[in-house]
Amino acid sequence: MAILTIAGALFEFLCDLIYNITTTSIHSTVQELVFEAVLKQELAFFDSRKPGELVSHITTSTNKMSEILSQELSYLMWYISRFAFLMFFMVNQSWKMLLLTWMGLPICWVIAEFTGNFQQSISRELQNALGEANQVATETFSHIKTVKSFANEDGETEKYRCRLDDIYRLNKMESGAYAFSMWSSTLSSLAMKVCVLYYGGILVTRGGISSGDLVSFILYELQFSSAVESVMTSYPKVREAIGASEKSFEYLDRKPNLPPDGHLNPQHLDGCIEFKNVTFSYSGKSDNLVLKDVSFKLKPGRITALVGSNSTGKSTCVKLLERFYQPQAGEILLDGKPLHHYRDQYLHEKIAVVSQDCVLFARPIRENIKYGYEDASDEEMYAAARLAGAHGFITKLMNGYDTDAGERGGQVSGGQKQRIAIARALIRRPKILILDSATSDLDSQTEYLVTQALFQQIHCTVLLISRNMSVVEKADHIVVLGDGTVKEEGSHTELMAKGSFYTELVRTENKSFHRQEEQE
């Protein structure tokens, strides 16, 4: 007994250690795989899901799953192996009474399956509710300035409280289901014991078995019913873990709706881009087209401006160029070859985009400029910053390039943020530079200096989207978009001579606010 006790304790320690290490490692691996799987999805996937919900599904759901599995799965495995051993001893005592014991099992199974199903569906709903609550909190904190300036703290708290009420309601249902499963498992194991005692008593009176056999069987039966009770409690919990993990596995199994990565990785790239009869809609349906049969060309080393009024699809062209979405018809060619034939990594190395709502990370400015290009030297960083007109103000900051940009670049002004973002694009020495309203937050003097420096000193294909017509007129070629189609194209002088869409655009953009008011 002493040897068995020591050996048992030692094995239990080893088992617990190995089991816990294994479940912890499974937890981190699953979390990493889900994160990676989500990151690989196409942009349209993120359009229809909220960041707070995604974070909740990656963290809370996988935590819940491993928390339950690390306890309950081990119990389940432990009690199932106990079943097998007990069964062996019980059949030796009395196969008739074992049969009776077995007859009660389907009822226990039905109850466990019923509560398990219920727990699984509640758990699924609970994870969705947690995701929504998380989304409200994430959105509120990331837009805290807007919340405060509209004094809407109470509104956001109310919204969060509503989500918490949903969680509370679901938790109550889950607790009810758990209490029911506990009650039913205790009741069914009690009923099983009573039946066996009753039938065992009859067998002893008729001389079918000895009273000693009955006592031994009852002792096994007690252990057996406690194992049934534990399985009935653990099984619904395991189903709850399955419910919690459904979203994670949905993401893991989801194949990104992207064409397979291309193979082209040429040493030399001219940077000639051609939109050839491109038709596109975000919904994928033909009745909601953003671009209709759009064709234009960006000549290598030249500046092409894309202009048009609001919502004419300028930024959509940029998103298609970045391969965030796929056109429904037509194709985009880079140096004469379809864009999707190029390796994705290669494309993003060669094409740099600076957009109006550029985002900086809460890291030092140095790391922001070298983002995705960490091997760049400080000299390269200074050169890029000078070209973007950022070096001057960065060196005047208290910690220079080591100054933290703040959450979403909140510790620098809008114009400074844009110049840092331009430097981040230039440090990669792109072959194609896309400036999508990238200088909109700069004052006219700085905008003039930055664009002048950019146009004179960088020798790559530039796609310029700007509302400032005095910047646009410096472009070599101008494409005018209207209602998702190309209305006209040419140089500034040619288009002005035509006196059509472009002239009208220049006139409206240049018309001052006051003059407009006067005319009205």
Ligand SMILES: Nc1ncnc2c1ncn2[C@@H]1O[C@H](COP(=O)(O)OP(=O)(O)OP(=O)(O)O)[C@@H](O)[C@H]1O
């Ligand atoms: N992710 C998206 N999902 C669905 N529709 C979108 C999405 N992004 C843009 N759109 C729609 O596509 C149309 C064109 O938008 P886009 O941003 O390309 O216009 P734009 O010419 O760049 O406008 P602006 O000059 O105002 O920036 C708009 O009607 C817009 O509502």
